[in-house]
Amino acid sequence: MTRLRANQGAGLTMAEVAAQAGVSRQAVYLHFADRTALLMALVHHVDEARGLAAKLSAIARAPSARAAVAAMVALQASDNPGLWPVAQIFDSLRQSDASVDAVWQNRLTHWRDTCHAVAERFQEEGALAPHLSLDPAADLLSTLTSPRLWEELVIGRGWSAERYRSHVTYLAVGALTH
Amino acid sequence: MTRLRANQGAGLTMAEVAAQAGVSRQAVYLHFADRTALLMALVHHVDEARGLAAKLSAIARAPSARAAVAAMVALQASDNPGLWPVAQIFDSLRQSDASVDAVWQNRLTHWRDTCHAVAERFQEEGALAPHLSLDPAADLLSTLTSPRLWEELVIGRGWSAERYRSHVTYLAVGALTH
DNA sequence: AAGTTACTTTACACTATGTCAAGTCCCAGT
DNA sequence: ACTGGGACTTGACATAGTGTAAAGTAACTT
Numbered sequence: 573m574t575r576l577r578a579n580q581g582a583g584l585t586m587a588e589v590a591a592q593a594g595v596s597r598q599a600v601y602l603h604f605a606d607r608t609a610l611l612m613a614l615v616h617h618v619d620e621a622r623g624l625a626a627k628l629s630a631i632a633r634a635p636s637a638r639a640a641v642a643a644m645v646a647l648q649a650s651d652n653p654g655l656w657p658v659a660q661i662f663d664s665l666r667q668s669d670a671s672v673d674a675v676w677q678n679r680l681t682h683w684r685d686t687c688h689a690v691a692e693r694f695q696e697e698g699a700l701a702p703h704l705s706l707d708p709a710a711d712l713l714s715t716l717t718s719p720r721l722w723e724e725l726v727i728g729r730g731w732s733a734e735r736y737r738s739h740v741t742y743l744a745v746g747a748l749t750h
Numbered sequence: 751m752t753r754l755r756a757n758q759g760a761g762l763t764m765a766e767v768a769a770q771a772g773v774s775r776q777a778v779y780l781h782f783a784d785r786t787a788l789l790m791a792l793v794h795h796v797d798e799a800r801g802l803a804a805k806l807s808a809i810a811r812a813p814s815a816r817a818a819v820a821a822m823v824a825l826q827a828s829d830n831p832g833l834w835p836v837a838q839i840f841d842s843l844r845q846s847d848a849s850v851d852a853v854w855q856n857r858l859t860h861w862r863d864t865c866h867a868v869a870e871r872f873q874e875e876g877a878l879a880p881h882l883s884l885d886p887a888a889d890l891l892s893t894l895t896s897p898r899l900w901e902e903l904v905i906g907r908g909w910s911a912e913r914y915r916s917h918v919t920y921l922a923v924g925a926l927t928h
Numbered sequence: 929a930a931g932t933t934a935c936t937t938t939a940c941a942c943t944a945t946g947t948c949a950a951g952t953c954c955c956a957g958t
Numbered sequence: 959a960c961t962g963g964g965a966c967t968t969g970a971c972a973t974a975g976t977g978t979a980a981a982g983t984a985a986c987t988t
Contacts, residue, residue, distance in 0.1 A: 585943090585944065585945090586944080586945070586946085587944080587945095598946095598947095601945095601946070601947085605946095606945080606946070607945075607946090
């Protein structure tokens with residue numbers, strides 16, 4: 573199978589995908605049951621290509637809770653520029669396609685679990701803000717480190733990766749510790 | 751013209767809109783040039799119906815910067831449940847329709863201006879965090895009070911309006927002052 | 929009575945998704 | 959060398975949604 577390239581993210585049609593892959597429109601349906609299956613395969617592929625699993629385990633092995641947050645934000649800052657076009661398509665398809673939504677939710681859940689583990693480390697270090705319990709802390713952390721917040725600041729407001737990294741790290745650490 | 755009702759937000763088709771309005775599909779095109787125009791009118795209508803302008807001026811008249819932030823977060827908490835279905839449609843159409851995007855950007859800009867004014871009040875009160883200048887502060891505030899962040903916590907994580915209100919107010923004030 | 933307005937029904941063109949069927953090309957196994 | 963299967967092709971078709979066009983109707987206005 574020929575390698576796929578993500579287009580600008582807007583109107584990704586099956587015909588376009590086929591053309592980009594240098595193949596007939598029908599050939600695409602020989603590999604993927606439908607558009608949804610294609611998108612799911614794309615996300616899976618992108619994750620593998622970026623070694624997401626390794627990066628997540630690096631977060632788990634960070635020397636401190638603060639360092640873990642810094643690593644999480646840094647991961648967003650480095651990966652989102654390439655991931656964002658795909659995420660765009662997903663986020664819009666999610667509403668009309670239950671299986672896309674399922675994949676999306678699965679990814680979110682995974683990220684939230686990582687956040688929960690980090691919140692636990694704050695608690696173990698006695699640094700968790702007194703007004704926060706674990707679940708709300710994990711929710712806040714996952715929201716502050718979400719691709720959407722990255723998008724709003726970097727794409728929407730033109731922040732540099734470095735400005736995003738430093739401000740959001742500071743913000744997230746502050747949110748969990750004060 | 752018969753009153754429109756927003757549907758579940760997913761596949762809002764012109765035929766559905768017409769049916770809900772008790773009118774033929776073609777009649778819709780007598781009032782709105784196309785789907786985009788209909789959506790833009792819908793947003794405008796919803797804004798008016800909710801008295802958005804009045805609420806924004808109330809934020810401007812808040813007794814302190816902190817109170818203004820509290821009012822902004824409270825506005826999100828109270829209005830978003832009704833606004834969200836419309837926002838959903840907009841957010842997904844934005845990618846494929848430049849004029850929807852224009853309306854969307856316009857709204858964002860307006861909100862950002864409000865945030866900028868609040869950031870200035872923090873500065874006047876001498877409460878703005880030393881590492882923040884006005885623009886980044888306004889960007890952070892607008893991001894933390896965005897419908898998306900509300901959605902992630904309230905819709906995505908099941909937070910109550912009250913939990914959202916108190917945590918996010920605390921978070922936003924903290925982000926701007928420490 | 930005549931015209932305007934707000935619709936109606938019917939029909940069409942266009943685009944995208946997904947299905948179906950028949951045929952081509954090439955490569956591997958026997 | 960023959961045969962079968964895999965990967966692809968072209969072409970046709972059904973379906974759903976958007977948007978345009980045309981002709982007709984019913985009610986309200988002047």
